[in-house]
Amino acid sequence: MPNPYDENDQAFLFDDLPPSAPPKPAAPKTATWNLWHGCLKYSEGCRNCYVYRGDEKWGRDSRVVQKTAQFNMPLERYANGAYKNPSGSLFWTCFSSDFFLADSGADKWRQEAWRIIRERKDCAFFIITKRILRFWECIPDDWGAGYENVTIGVTCENQRRAEERLPFFKDLPIARKVFIHEPLLSPLDISACLFPGVEKVIAGGESGENARACRYEWFLSLRGQCEAAGIPFVFKQTGARFIKDGKLYNIPRRLQRVQADKAGVNYTP
Numbered sequence: 001m002p003n004p005y006d007e008n009d010q011a012f013l014f015d016d017l018p019p020s021a022p023p024k025p026a027a028p029k030t031a032t033w034n035l036w037h038g039c040l041k042y043s044e045g046c047r048n049c050y051v052y053r054g055d056e057k058w059g060r061d062s063r064v065v066q067k068t069a070q071f072n073m074p075l076e077r078y079a080n081g082a083y084k085n086p087s088g089s090l091f092w093t094c095f096s097s098d099f100f101l102a103d104s105g106a107d108k109w110r111q112e113a114w115r116i117i118r119e120r121k122d123c124a125f126f127i128i129t130k131r132i133l134r135f136w137e138c139i140p141d142d143w144g145a146g147y148e149n150v151t152i153g154v155t156c157e158n159q160r161r162a163e164e165r166l167p168f169f170k171d172l173p174i175a176r177k178v179f180i181h182e183p184l185l186s187p188l189d190i191s192a193c194l195f196p197g198v199e200k201v202i203a204g205g206e207s208g209e210n211a212r213a214c215r216y217e218w219f220l221s222l223r224g225q226c227e228a229a230g231i232p233f234v235f236k237q238t239g240a241r242f243i244k245d246g247k248l249y250n251i252p253r254r255l256q257r258v259q260a261d262k263a264g265v266n267y268t269p
């Protein structure tokens, strides 16, 4: 009788293993890419700037602008050569400054930043600025109709700044445009600027101890204007002082987004 465990006949024991699966591509990430730290106050929305508030705790002067250690972050790779932030990742830029900041090293560093953005065409970059009026001074020579992987969000905190910045923004060659009204400091009529191609309008209140109050009806008005224009609207957060039906609410940081979500006034066409 043949030995069923004949070591020279192993085919019966286990099926062959399936060929090993190809390695899965790494999942895209969302990262903050803080190119430089420090900023100069520029308009009304800067009064209670969170960068200044944060630096104050450490005795640091926020007006001193410095390139950060993570300046080359989008190009960083693992030992095997793969990018640490894989293809499809989204980088939020300059959260403790302004990408279009003037009168600092930023004017020098920005060209290098554009080179990195160009090199990572496989990723998306989100730039938020109050200084859109500096656009033509700040773009690279090969900007053309706008880098496809760059979204620019212009911040306008009140009617005056909306009228100053949004009509200018409208005519700029930028592939992806977003309006940001945060901190919202006044009611806004932006209906004349809600042109096709604006991807989204985002609004929110001011945070921090000295936050200026915002009113619910300001957000409802913005939502109505967005709805009329068929443009998405996001009520991002209430801010620390929020007035609804004539009553002032002091809202802790952890609940500001939660309460905005609960309002249920976001709009998607």
Ligand code: SF4
Pocket (backbone or CB within 6 Å): 039, 040, 041, 042, 043, 045, 046, 049, 050, 051, 052, 096, 097, 098, 130
């Ligand atoms: S532009 Fe932004 S980062 Fe700069 S001071 Fe104003 S609020 Fe702060």
